[in-house]
Amino acid sequence: MLRIIKTTPLIILLLATLTPFKNFAQEKKKKPQTVLREVQRHKMRSRDSLLRSLNKSDTSINSLLQRVEQYTTTFNQINNSLSEGLDTAEVCQGLPPVVKRLNKIDSLTNTHKSSTLRYLFVLRDNLDRIQDKLEGWQADLEDVSTKLIQNQTELIKFFKDTTLRFVPADSALRISYFEQRRSVRQLFRSTDSVNRASLSKVNVLQDKLSIAYTKVLDETDQIDLKIKRFAIKAMAGESEYIWFAAIQVDDFKAALKSTIKLNKVLFYYFIKSETVTHYVSVLFLALIFIWIIFTRSKTLHYHENPQTILDQANFINKKPVIAALLVATAIIPYFYSHPPVVFLETLFLVSMIFSLVLVKNNFSQLSYSFLKRLFGLTIIYGISNLFIQISNIDRYVVLLLSIASFVTGLIFYKKVKQSPNDHLPYTGLALKIFIAMQFLAFLLNVTGRFSLAKIVGVTAVFNLWLLVILFFVVQIIVQALFLQFQVKKEGNSIINWLDYNILQKKFRNVLVTIASLLWLFTLLQNLNIDDWITDNVSDILGESRSVGGASFTFGGFVIFIAVIWLSSIVSKIISYFYDVSAQRVTDLSIAKKKNRTSTLLIRLGVFSIGFLLAVAASGFPLEKLTIIISAFGIGIGFGLQNIVNNLVSGLILAFEKPIQIGDIIEVDNRSGTMKEIGIRSSKILTSEGSEVIIPNGDLISRHVVNWTLSNSNRRVELIVAVMYGSDIDKVKTLLKTLLGNREDIMKTPGPSVFLNGISESAVEFRIFFWADDISTTLELKSKVLADIHQVLSNEGISLPSSKKDLYLHFPDGVPPQNLIEEAGDEKVIKKEINKNDPGQDQ
Template structure:
């Protein structure tokens, strides 16, 4: 017997009394409390019942409390009857359950016809068919079981009320007898109604529950039969089925391909129709995704064309989205569509792949040469033939020669197309050629298997080779369209109407983002390749068993699955951190003029947060006990004490840099005798790009411990200082006037304004000191150059001399004639020196000295 739902009835009573016209001094009590209260009101204890003292009961009973209890029971039974009277919605199950039963019986009947040769591909399709039918039936069964449990709980509550002694109570007081009798009859009527409703509802539920249980048992038995046949056919896959190609035929030629095709069409129609009806929300979701991508593409194109001055240049870099936004949306969703379904049948996968190939055929027309496009159409026809053959429910040995012919044709076409691709100018031709060579190898194996009488193996290899090649092209276009969409989104995000990404930046964006989508496309391709080769389930089961097997090292247990999960999550965290950093740096480049709006070194905090979250998630997902983590951290602390002080110092310094932000990405700094622009603030070290193009990797600890000059900490202004010397005797007012005219230019700040000072009376010149400011440190070298060139030009126009020092040497004696000359080594050398800047001077080297 089910336990009494006390809390449930208590909640019902509270709700009903809060809405009713009755006000009681205390809250409603649970059914057990009400029942016990009823017993106490009756004065029925164990002793009194045994004694049969009815007079004592009548004396102890409180009449008002009895009436209140009766009212509570009436309202409780009213709610219980509503629960029991609630109809079960059987519209959907009434329509679909007979269809499910009929489909299973029809498919099972065809399978049990021993005179038909069922192939492995069809068994896989039936296995998927029974899987999703099982899920539908289980879902219905759960709904009915839940409703049945609700009905039983309500009836249990009604039964508890029926046990109360208050229903058999009699009163002798004539003043309250009519009211009490009326309530008692109302309660008894409601109880009888509840009993009738329970019987009717239970019969209805039991009927459907029984049908669902029978269908579920039948489907599970059918599934076991299919799996047993699958195992037998997989074991016999490499066995010889028919004769060698040079021997006499060993199979009968009584089958007609048209009948095989007709039977296959009927079965696949049943499977596809039933599956689509069962998964209609998924179909709506897929169509919604296609519509969402299409609207997004239209939005991007409309805004770029209307708002960007260089929209033609932007759109010329894309080849698919501007020309066919709808087909571009489809080529993004279709490769992923079947993954939204659970165990999709082969016929659904083939239909989706046909749509993908149709879309791809239209899109690649503009990017390939005419001859390659012609080859593509030939492969497309061969693919259609293979895919139709893949849907056969029976083994038709009559098509052996057709498949062998197609294998040789495919190998010949693949060999011919390789030379065309080398000269086509396509990107990543090396990978395309590698893919075609793999296609040739698999088709060659298919031809060999066909010749040696392994028909089923030959067909599986041929289908897998052709399907994987065509799907690879579709996935290639899938990646290109995604890259175009990301590029257009970046261009639309630029606020300036005249700003667009430079060509090299465009290439950098493509290379940064491409890898992750290439990896996704490769994973999809490998999944379908292994599925078409019918080895996916085998690989999945064996790899799962290997990864989940418990292993021991000492007293610790682990499995490779947990380790793999940990590594994969950390790796994904690294990828996410990398791309967040890249796009954050791209944003900083747009905000280069405003240091406060840049993320700068805060990117390090984002990277650390991603890594920390990834680490904690990896530990949780891998199921690593926290005590083991504590042991590792303890060992790490010992390592820090012995040899990791410098690394930890740099790590902590990086965190301090991220919080205090004395240095940000893009700042111009000088530290340790080195100067340059900060390109990256890493976890351990920072990257500084020197003015000569070199890149200095400086530990973060050095940035904090050494004297650091940050030229752009508060702003990007820079003061320029020049020392200019003029000859003695020059007009100082005229010189200062020239300086002020030169410094009166647009790029030199007026506040603070330029200043000219007479600095020093030097040995060779009168030196002036010029001070002026520029708004951007990036132009200070150019501005210094322009000012000095202008000063030199104006000094020439105003005849102001810029002195330079020179030395006059006096010769002690003139050299003798050539005949009387002494040996050259005895003659002292004569030197003459000349320096830049300064005034004339003479060295007295006369004989008198």
């Protein structure tokens, strides 16, 4: 008993001790894993707070290690980008030659060699190309510098990071942390050294570029000032009258030598520097050549009468290779920006030769003879145009060229007046301008204004030739387009969707406009006033003006009008293809007619988008647009009700679609087929061929009969009359059988025959039947009437006649002859009484 009493407290103590641990283990198993993570994170944050309070560290050792790893990754990325090298090789290699050329231009600008206008323009063209190249290099170096500055920002961030200076409290992790921090610091030093060296190199290059760019601007300003002074001097007179000028051979030799040397350098540099444009030009030449040759070949192989077609494309038919090369050589010079004159004249010489060949084979001998003489004069003019120094021999040569050109043009003009139809179009007008310019060049040269005389003479011959060249270019392109439409086409080819007559007219107008602009641009270039006009026009268009607190520019208005015009062109093109695709369908179902009606919505949508783009592109403040809309609202309230009513009605017609293109309608005693639904008005094509224009408001407010709104069926009514006394049931049976056996008459609803009336001479039947297509109603009605007449005739049923039968009843016992004699005697007596009675005439 005593032993039990002694052991009991021990057992109770043991149970009390074990029970809490058991319960705790059960509770631990019941907690989810997320709770355990939160507990551990909370404990870690608590320890970090304690360490921060003790100034041992600002974060956990894991955070420090992660930061070190992040810096290591960043530095490795910087090293990798720097190891690839900076994109400055082109600048390093190209800048010294550019600086050398600038020094050469500076020395030339300050010498007597720059005394001619041609030489000044050559120098300025070089400066323009150098300026463009320097601007490109500056943009490239700016990108490299920005990248290096970003790298340096990351390096400085590491250098200023104070958290890496703290020491972890854990001695076991401290050694590992110190090793990683030491390695990242070594990586930092090497990376910082390379990045600073690269940044310094780029900054030096940028400084050199800035110096060169500033020098280019200074030289350009100096040359522009010289050009301005030269223009004033040229107008006032550069030298004495021509009879006071003595011939100096040495000056001509020096000028010729320097001209050849400079043009060789310019041509070599141009060929070397414009590689991309050269490839584009060669590709354009290949495409034009393939298009013209392939179209001609396809016409010969696949067309039924190829010679008839090719006779309408005589330039391509007779000289296809020359035609293709002429188009290419005439257009390629416009691909380049400020090409050297020797390159332009080389291509121009080739174009002139091709034009001469075409003139010889297609026009009169007089035109060919004149252009052949002009060709020789143009070659001498072109050589003189290349000279960069003034010489007296050159002056005399230009004088003789002016006289020869004037006489040649005058003789040819007299012959043209005798037979104007045998030459190129507008030959007479072009010759008048040419003769006047050559006479002006002669006067300028005689009075001592040699530079102006050369400019005017060169412009006269070059632009006259350019008129001939552009004429052939337009004709060749139009002829190639014509052949393209004549060759054998696939059924789904887009060419089948186009109307060549409309396209030819529009496309020819576009080509003539472009050719006129190119001719005008070349004229300004030959007169050396293209840059001056460009600068002045840019200043006028770009200058900001203000009206009523709103600022605007003329350039914005030009952009606005241009975008609106382009959007209208695009909307017309889209609606044309959309409408043509519907017109190619033979059966106009309801869905297809609705698709054609949607053309109006497409045009409105494209035009609206174009208007918004025009407003945005022009820079017009949108908040001012509300003022304009308010002004329009006032105008609408006073005088534009009808216009707005028609516009809104057009939108209602487009969205609601009560009338579609192709519907047969009646409105205000006018009937016809709906041809077009426009924004303000619509067009109806009547059966007589006339087009009636109806405001859209009338189609909404008036009573409109639409025969084809839901279907194209039409009920036909006929009235048929037979002789009085005919068998009514037989006639009805014949008519029903006739109508029921026809396939062009609808079965549902079926035809009907009714007795319409009985007169003293005829029996009338009223016939109703349905035609499935309203457009065939008249033709079907004619055929049915012909068949009815044939059936009734075959069955012996007579039609009513307009003759009336007279039945006479004589009294019994009286012969007809006595009655006739008595009647005759009565007439004689009455006639005598009338003659004796004087009052009968009253």
